[in-house]
Amino acid sequence: MKIAVVGTGYVGLVSGTCFAETGNQVTCVDIDEAKVVKMKNGQIPIYEPGLEAVFTRNIKNERLHFTTELKEGIKGAEVIFLALPTPPGGDGKADLSFVLKVAKDLSTIIENYTVIVDKSTVPVGTAEKVHNVLKENLSEDLFDVVSNPEFLREGVAVQDFMKPERVVIGTSSDSAWKVMQRLYEPFVRQGNPIIRMDERSAELTKYAANAFLATKITFMNEIANLCEKVGANVDHVRIGIGTDSRIGKRFLFPGVGYGGSCFPKDVQALHMTSDEYGYNFNIIESVMEVNNKQKMVIANKIKTQFGDDLSGKKIGIWGLSFKPNTDDIREAPAIYTLHALLEANAEIIVHDPEAMENIEQIFGTKIKYSKDHIGVLDGIDALAIMTEWNVFRTPDFALMHQKMKNPYIFDGRNLYEAKTMKKHGFHYESIGRVPVKL
Numbered sequence: 048m049k050i051a052v053v054g055t056g057y058v059g060l061v062s063g064t065c066f067a068e069t070g071n072q073v074t075c076v077d078i079d080e081a082k083v084v085k086m087k088n089g090q091i092p093i094y095e096p097g098l099e100a101v102f103t104r105n106i107k108n109e110r111l112h113f114t115t116e117l118k119e120g121i122k123g124a125e126v127i128f129l130a131l132p133t134p135p136g137g138d139g140k141a142d143l144s145f146v147l148k149v150a151k152d153l154s155t156i157i158e159n160y161t162v163i164v165d166k167s168t169v170p171v172g173t174a175e176k177v178h179n180v181l182k183e184n185l186s187e188d189l190f191d192v193v194s195n196p197e198f199l200r201e202g203v204a205v206q207d208f209m210k211p212e213r214v215v216i217g218t219s220s221d222s223a224w225k226v227m228q229r230l231y232e233p234f235v236r237q238g239n240p241i242i243r244m245d246e247r248s249a250e251l252t253k254y255a256a257n258a259f260l261a262t263k264i265t266f267m268n269e270i271a272n273l274c275e276k277v278g279a280n281v282d283h284v285r286i287g288i289g290t291d292s293r294i295g296k297r298f299l300f301p302g303v304g305y306g307g308s309c310f311p312k313d314v315q316a317l318h319m320t321s322d323e324y325g326y327n328f329n330i331i332e333s334v335m336e337v338n339n340k341q342k343m344v345i346a347n348k349i350k351t352q353f354g355d356d357l358s359g360k361k362i363g364i365w366g367l368s369f370k371p372n373t374d375d376i377r378e379a380p381a382i383y384t385l386h387a388l389l390e391a392n393a394e395i396i397v398h399d400p401e402a403m404e405n406i407e408q409i410f411g412t413k414i415k416y417s418k419d420h421i422g423v424l425d426g427i428d429a430l431a432i433m434t435e436w437n438v439f440r441t442p443d444f445a446l447m448h449q450k451m452k453n454p455y456i457f458d459g460r461n462l463y464e465a466k467t468m469k470k471h472g473f474h475y476e477s478i479g480r481v482p483v484k485l
C-alpha cells in the first residue's frame with residue numbers, strides 16, 4: 048500500500064518506518080527542513096533504540112522516503128497519517144492548529160479516495176472537525192477520517208509498534224475500516240485485537256489510557272509519601288499490592304512525578320474536555336495537583352537538608368530525560384528540579400546518556416555538563432538521581448564516595464538498597480523509604 052505520514056517526530060517516524068518494514072511504500076512529510084535533510088542522508092533525528100536498523104534497511108530498499116512538500120508526499124497515497132503535534136494551547140486545551148492546518152492543505156490537493164488518519168492524540172470531536180475542514184474544498188466521497196490513536200512508548204517504540212497489544216480504529220466507514228485492517232494485520236499476527244469503534248470513543252480511549260496510567264503512578268507516589276511519614280517501605284508495599292492480579296505489577300514504581308510529552312498534556316486536555324462538557328472530573332484534578340508537587344520532591348529534600356539558600360553548594364545530577372532510553376526532555380521532572388536548584392543559587396553539573404544536547408538548549412551556560420556520569424561527582428556536595436538509566440544502577444560506590452566532597456545522595460528513582468548505602472557511608476534519601484542518615 049502507498050501511504051504518507053505527515054509529521055515525522057517520535058510517533059510519525061516510528062510509524063512510517065514500521066509501515067515500510069511490512070512492505071508498504073511510505074513517504075514521511077515534515078516542515079522541518081533540517082530534519083528532512085538529515086533523514087534523507089540516512090540519519091535519525093531522535094534517539095530511539097532499535098529504530099536505526101529498520102530505518103536504514105527500508106531507506107536502502109527504497110520503501111521509505113522523505114520530503115518537505117505535502118503535495119509530493121501524498122501523491123498516490125491511499126492512507127495519510129497525521130502524526131502532528133497537539134501541544135497544550137494557552138487555555139490548556141490541546142492545540143489543534145497543526146492538525147487542522149494540514150487538513151486544510153490536504154483538502155485542496157487530494158485527488159482520489161483517501162483515508163485520513165488522526166494518529167495524533169486529539170480531543171473528542173476532532174475527527175469531525177477534520178472532516179468539516181476537508182469537506183470545505185473536497186467532495187465527501189473522496190475521503191474518510193479515521194481516529195487511530197497511538198499507544199507506543201518512547202524507548203521501546205519500535206517493539207510497541209511492531210507488536211501492539213491492541214490497535215484502536217475509530218471509524219463509521221466500512222471502506223476505511225477495510226483499508227485500516229489490511230494495513231495493521233501484519234502487526235497482530237499473534238492474535239492481539241484490532242478494535243473497531245466510533246471516532247469519539249477512539250479519541251477518548253487514548254486519553255482514558257494515559258490518564259489512568261498517570262493516576263496509577265500518582266497514587267503510588269502518594270503511598271510513597273505516606274510511607275515516609277509512617278516509617279514504612281514502599282518497595283514492600285509495592286510488591287504487596289502488585290502481586291494482586293487485579294492491580295498488576297506495572298506502573299507502581301514511585302518516583303519524581305510523571306513527565307514527558309504525553310501524560311502531562313493529555314491529563315490536562317482530558318480535564319479541559321470534562322470542563323467543556325460540564326463534568327467535574329475530580330480525580331484528574333488531584334492527579335495534576337499531586338504530580339506538580341511530586342516533581343519538586345528531590346529539590347525539596349535537598350533544601351530540607353542544606354537550607355533554602357544553596358549558595359556555595361555544588362549539586363550533581365544523573366539523568367535528565369523524562370525516562371530512560373529516550374532523549375526526550377519534554378516536561379521532564381529534571382527540568383523543574385534544575386530551575387528550583389538554580390533559583391536557590393546552587394552550582395550544578397549534569398550528565399545524561401542521550402539528553403544533554405536538548406537540556407543545553409534550555410539551560411546553556413547556567414549549568415555545567417559532564418561527558419560521563421562519573422565526571423559529575425568531582426567535589427560535589429550532593430548527587431540527585433532523576434532518571435533510572437541502566438548505567439547508573441551498579442556504580443562503584445567506593446569511587447563515588449571518594450570523588451564526592453560530601454556523600455549525600457538524593458535518589459528520585461530508588462536505584463539502591465539502604466543497606467548498601469549505609470555500608471559505603473552515604474547519606475541516602477530515596478522515595479517512600481526510610482532514609483539513611485550520616
Ligand SMILES: NC(=O)c1ccc[n+]([C@@H]2O[C@H](COP(=O)([O-])OP(=O)(O)OC[C@H]3O[C@@H](n4cnc5c(N)ncnc54)[C@H](O)[C@@H]3O)[C@@H](O)[C@H]2O)c1
Pocket residue numbers: 053054055056057058059076077078079082130131132133145148149166167168169197198199200201308309
Ligand atoms: N511521543 C510519544 O511517545 C507519543 C505517543 C503516543 C501519541 N503521541 C501523540 O502523537 C502526536 C505527535 O507526537 P510526537 O511526540 O511524535 O511529536 P513531535 O513533536 O516529536 O513530532 C511532530 C512533528 O510534526 C512536524 N510538523 C509540525 N507541523 C507540521 C506540518 N504542518 N507539516 C508537516 N510536519 C509538521 C514537526 O516538525 C515534528 O517533526 C502528538 O499528538 C502526541 O500526543 C505521542
